Amino acid sequence: MSMLSRRTSPLWLAALVHRLSGLALAAFLPFHFLALGLAISGEARLEGFLRWADQPLVKLSEGLLVGLLAVHMLGGLRLLALENLAWREGQTRFALLAVAAAMVVVFVFLASVF
Amino acid sequence: MAGTLEVSLWRGGADGRYVGYEVPMRDSQTVLDVVTWVQRNADATLSYRFACRVGMCGSCAMTVNGRPRWTCRTHVSKVASDGKLKVGPLENLPVIKDLAADMRPFFEKWQQAQGRFAPSKTRTDPIERISPDSPARLAANAAIECINCGVCYAACDTVRWNPDYLGPAALNRAWTLVNDVRDAANVERLTAVAADSGCHACHSHQSCQEHCPVALNPTASIAGLKRKTAQAYLRGEIKP
Numbered sequence: 001m002s003m004l005s006r007r008t009s010p011l012w013l014a015a016l017v018h019r020l021s022g023l024a025l026a027a028f029l030p031f032h033f034l035a036l037g038l039a040i041s042g043e044a045r046l047e048g049f050l051r052w053a054d055q056p057l058v059k060l061s062e063g064l065l066v067g068l069l070a071v072h073m074l075g076g077l078r079l080l081a082l083e084n085l086a087w088r089e090g091q092t093r094f095a096l097l098a099v100a101a102a103m104v105v106v107f108v109f110l111a112s113v114f
Numbered sequence: 115m116a117g118t119l120e121v122s123l124w125r126g127g128a129d130g131r132y133v134g135y136e137v138p139m140r141d142s143q144t145v146l147d148v149v150t151w152v153q154r155n156a157d158a159t160l161s162y163r164f165a166c167r168v169g170m171c172g173s174c175a176m177t178v179n180g181r182p183r184w185t186c187r188t189h190v191s192k193v194a195s196d197g198k199l200k201v202g203p204l205e206n207l208p209v210i211k212d213l214a215a216d217m218r219p220f221f222e223k224w225q226q227a228q229g230r231f232a233p234s235k236t237r238t239d240p241i242e243r244i245s246p247d248s249p250a251r252l253a254a255n256a257a258i259e260c261i262n263c264g265v266c267y268a269a270c271d272t273v274r275w276n277p278d279y280l281g282p283a284a285l286n287r288a289w290t291l292v293n294d295v296r297d298a299a300n301v302e303r304l305t306a307v308a309a310d311s312g313c314h315a316c317h318s319h320q321s322c323q324e325h326c327p328v329a330l331n332p333t334a335s336i337a338g339l340k341r342k343t344a345q346a347y348l349r350g351e352i353k354p
Contacts, residue, residue, distance in 0.1 A: 012321070
């Protein structure tokens with residue numbers, strides 16, 4: 001099978017998105033803990049970080065993170081349902097729904113922070 | 115139908131190459147017809163495999179324009195791209211020669227997955243009465259019509275990444291037997307399919323379902339095995 005036909009399979013893409021979002025979230029985790037650590041290392045440093053986080057570009061990045069989290073969680077829930085509940089047809093539709101729902105979550109998040 | 119097809123066929127073993135042929139177009143021509151025309155008219159040394167020609171035996175699967183297909187039931191008019199056809203052996207299997215893939219790894223995995231019926235009764239026992247409406251029988255029926263063509267195995271990304279993975283067909287077969295109330299070897303079977311490179315290695319891309327020529331859904335069977343093996347583990351029937 002050609003690489004192209006594999007790359008146009010929606011469920012192959014869903015698996016790719018799930019794995020890449022998981023990797024990106026794992027890479028982000030140390031920075032998340034670093035930010036949490038600031039809270040116990042002094043109020044001034046935390047305040048400085050929070051002011052830095054108020055920049056529009058950082059908020060947009062947070063929106064991306066929220067999107068990654070949502071798409072990874074919803075994609076994971078689809079897989080858990082597929083493997084643990086009775087079989088349901090239309091997995092491509094469920095994967096697309098997960099992506100669409102994640103985009104809605106990102107939109108709501110960005111609307112609330114801007 | 116007039117005209118010719120530009121056909122590329124894989125020639126040689128793993129280190130072979132595609133060789134071009136011009137084949138006359140015909141009405142209702144199948145890919146297997148094209149391959150047979152080349153063997154009978156252009157090069158008698160071309161090796162390929164077929165038997166029934168009507169989609170029953172599962173012998174003639176090949177890679178056609180990048181997708182694994184049963185060639186006897188694949189019409190050229192549906193798959194030729196601009197009058198061009200590229201036919202190779204099935205992927206994920208060793209090449210014997212030309213279009214003939216070595217199916218041994220495929221069938222060895224049926225054995226590894228305990229894909230053989232283990233009788234629980236003798237011929238002197240009364241015949242088991244099985245309701246056609248029972249959930250187990252319905253599950254087995256949904257997966258039973260596999261023709262062992264190897265198309266799902268060739269289409270499977272997990273087999274490509276992990277050559278030890280049992281593959282969709284072997285696991286689908288195991289699922290039919292897990293749902294056969296007459297079978298006596300389900301603990302051994304669930305142990306075999308729950309091992310490394312068994313059902314839990316499936317990533318649920320559903321390429322097997324997408325490509326299966328008889329419209330089976332091995333991914334659903336494998337998901338069923340995932341549930342059954344997890345239940346058996348929680349009940350202490352199988353060990354990790």
